[in-house]
Amino acid sequence: MKLRTYFLWSAALAVCLATACASHKPVAASQPATPVAAVAPTPPIAPVAPPVPMDVLTPMIASPAVAVPPPAYNGPLPNTVLAWDSELKSIDVHEGDAQGHLSFSFTNVSAADVVISNVHPGCGCTAAELPSMPWTVTPGTNGTIPVTINLHGKTGTLFKNLTVTTDKGIKMLNFRVNILPVALPTMTEADRTNNLKIALADRQAVFSGDCAICHVKMGEGKYGKLLYDADCAICHEGEHRATMVPDLHNLKVPTNNEFWKTWISHGKAFSLMPAFAQSEGGPLSEMQINSLAVYLNFTIPSKATP
Numbered sequence: 001m002k003l004r005t006y007f008l009w010s011a012a013l014a015v016c017l018a019t020a021c022a023s024h025k026p027v028a029a030s031q032p033a034t035p036v037a038a039v040a041p042t043p044p045i046a047p048v049a050p051p052v053p054m055d056v057l058t059p060m061i062a063s064p065a066v067a068v069p070p071p072a073y074n075g076p077l078p079n080t081v082l083a084w085d086s087e088l089k090s091i092d093v094h095e096g097d098a099q100g101h102l103s104f105s106f107t108n109v110s111a112a113d114v115v116i117s118n119v120h121p122g123c124g125c126t127a128a129e130l131p132s133m134p135w136t137v138t139p140g141t142n143g144t145i146p147v148t149i150n151l152h153g154k155t156g157t158l159f160k161n162l163t164v165t166t167d168k169g170i171k172m173l174n175f176r177v178n179i180l181p182v183a184l185p186t187m188t189e190a191d192r193t194n195n196l197k198i199a200l201a202d203r204q205a206v207f208s209g210d211c212a213i214c215h216v217k218m219g220e221g222k223y224g225k226l227l228y229d230a231d232c233a234i235c236h237e238g239e240h241r242a243t244m245v246p247d248l249h250n251l252k253v254p255t256n257n258e259f260w261k262t263w264i265s266h267g268k269a270f271s272l273m274p275a276f277a278q279s280e281g282g283p284l285s286e287m288q289i290n291s292l293a294v295y296l297n298f299t300i301p302s303k304a305t306p
Helices: 002-023 054-061 189-201 203-207 209-215 224-236 257-266 286-299
Strands: 082-084 088-094 099-108 114-121 126-128 135-137 142-150 157-166 169-180
Touching: 082 169, 088 099, 099 169, 114 126, 114 142, 126 157, 142 157, 142 169, 189 203, 203 209, 224 286, 257 286
Parallel strands: 088 169
Antiparallel strands: 082 099, 099 142, 114 135, 114 157, 126 142, 157 169
16 A cells, blocks of 8 residues: 555656656847947036126126215205295286296205205296206305296186205295286277277287287287187277177177188278288287187077078
């Protein structure tokens, strides 16, 4: 029995060994390696210059030096620094004047320089004539700020101001402009009769000599109603209106904008009505004539049927 078992185990072992040998394949000979392309040697890295210190660069890139005024002090400017001839002024002008003029004077009464960095008018119709800024005023010296006011289209009383900014404080200067009506000359009946003869001989004569005070000066720079009151009403609605001067509110003919513009521009030959257009020797611009025509067409509607 033992001998039989021994032969069985031996046979099984022989089968296993034979199977293992059959499955084992011989190792193939090593294949030659694929050749690798030659790689160029890496060039040496060029040395990098060290950064230039900022204290060396700064002088090369710095902006050119400019005069910079000292920072302004926002508080009020003491009277012990600049003494003004007046902080409130008043001037009189007349209707029709193109400009008004005044000036503020000051003295540096302190022991140090005063730097004026800005003089700012309170409105666009006011301008101050100044030296280049900043304006340095040394101790004991004087200065003047001339002021010009544009009076175009202005009437009545105007209140204006200037703000002076310095490194020692801010000063507000105020002024008043009184626009007075043009003083009309006193005329006698004899004067009126004589002027009437002159106008009949030359209707454009009202724009020259003493007549220009009423018929030119009063209407300068005016438009619409103000221009009508100055140049038209003086004849057409005056207390001493001549009988041959028509009442514009009671015309018997159709009127419109072109009607008024034509009569104002060209007048009427052989009458007292002059030509107001500058192209015909009159004092009014085309814009002024248009403003009169629009005003009259609106305020005096046509009463007659075309």
